[in-house]
Amino acid sequence: MYRNNGKPAKAEEVHRKPVDVQNEIPKLMIPISAKVDVKDLCKTIDLNLEGLSVKESIVRLTQMIILYKKDEMKEKVIDDYKKNPFIHSIRHNIINASGQTVVTIPPLDITNIDSDEGLLDQHINQKIVEEGKIAGD
Secondary structure (H helix, E strand, O other): OOHHHOOHHHHHHHHHHHHHHHHHHHHHOOOOOOOOOOHHHHHHHHHHHOOOOHHHHHHHHHHHEOOOOHHHHHHHHHHHHHHOOOHHHOOEEEEOOOOOEEEEEOOOOHHHOOOOHHHHHHHHHHHHHHHOOEOOO
């Protein structure tokens, strides 16, 4: 743009600014990590699998894992909204251990819950995370 107007120095400066900003971005980003103590979970699994063959262990493990159906979780999300409308009328911030917001989930429009499928999926996924567990825990 500036090169055509006889200002090549200005063109270089304009190009350099976004490059400089791009170089600063990694310094501002913070890695997300989580530590989970699974010792008790491993003990529970060991106790449940003790003395079983490989095939029996696989069957037992599949029985221990709870799988959620999207429709069931959607109903739970709707029920939660109906029970606690005020709490669910504000956005939901997911924060990491450092207290930084990782993601913000806006509230659902409960009167037209299917209007934004992506937003509904975020709420369903969050509900799964909240309720997710391994049976026998």
